[in-house]
Ligand code: FES
């Protein structure tokens with residue numbers, strides 16, 4: 256498809272427009288699996304989601320089923336979630352406990368917490384062969400940063416911390432003294448990139464989300480939108496409005512009080528004025544937190560199921576040892592706003608769905624626009640699109656060969 260960025264007839268800088276074929280072309284979708292998902296560190300779980308021996312979490316990355324498992328002496332390992340006999344998944348659930356042995360449903364081969372074959376029923380028929388390493392499940396690269404467990408399918412990719420680059424300190428701040436409280440998962444109708452764009456877009460909240468829009472009345476829009484390089488980015492801004500204002504606008508819009516008392520305060524972030532942070536890690540992960548009042552500390556990851564359907568997973572975090580009232584308020588607030596049926600994510604789902612439906616006219620209306628923010632350099636105002644352009648500049652590099660070959 257030639258150069259999907261420069262070859263536009265709009266008279267716009269090619270780094271500021273997006274060829275909509277990247278959302279709908281099956282060849283590009285297939286290339287993304289190998290060029291992006293198989294070549295980046297992919298977040299799978301937080302250590303606190305696997306506290307006990309035998310705990311596991313599964314994920315599908317670039318089409319490969321993977322299991323991350325806690326074994327002897329607390330060791331975390333990752334391996335492919337496929338039986339070496341004839342292929343069945345050995346860990347069937349999104350999350351579970353193997354009790355130390357993954358027993359395949361089909362012929363009951365057993366694997367330990369690191370994927371090594373430990374037994375097979377009626378073994379005599381194999382002679383001595385079961386001792387061969389080919390019966391153990393191959394490992395997947397796995398590294399942990401600040402409690403966040405990532406895997407990578409490509410042995411040639413740089414170590415995790417280098418991959419995280421400038422995003423690493425934010426992850427440390429976000430996860431320090433925190434534990435996962437739970438996950439929700441839903442399917443979004445649309446290409447995965449639309450959800451990740453939504454992470455990085457602060458132009459939309461006051462329009463898409465009635466509950467936020469009301470709170471913006473009369474508020475000066477402040478904050479930054481920053482390219483952290485390597486495809487990562489940060490939005491940082493001060494609290495917009497105040498908790499009482501949020502409560503009264505929710506009541507006005509919904510006729511009901513807010514589920515959580517947002518005036519319950521978490522510990523304020525020392526010295527922070529830009530106390531809301533949304534930090535996106537290339538290509539499909541983001542961390543959102545606020546340092547005061549509005550108790551929000553979530554991570555989101557989006558993974559494609561197909562070109563037009565994606566799974567979004569959201570993990571809520573809370574401070575270790577925080578008072579029960581704060582913990583409850585945090586969970587209520589998260590469910591109320593950030594899940595598929597929440598006041599915020601529900602709107603974002605609909606925005607993504609409408610964009611994807613709009614791409615039906617891709618032949619006639621080919622370009623999407625990401626031109627906000629004209630200052631030179633890597634940083635602009637909160638509602639600018641430096642963060643989106645950061646994503647697509649990395650996307651372009653990862654996909655270079657595939658896009659050029661697309662024809
Ligand atoms: S496929 Fe797993 S034991 Fe046969």
Ligand SMILES: [Fe+2]
Nearest residue numbers: 460463599603
């Ligand atoms: Fe949104």
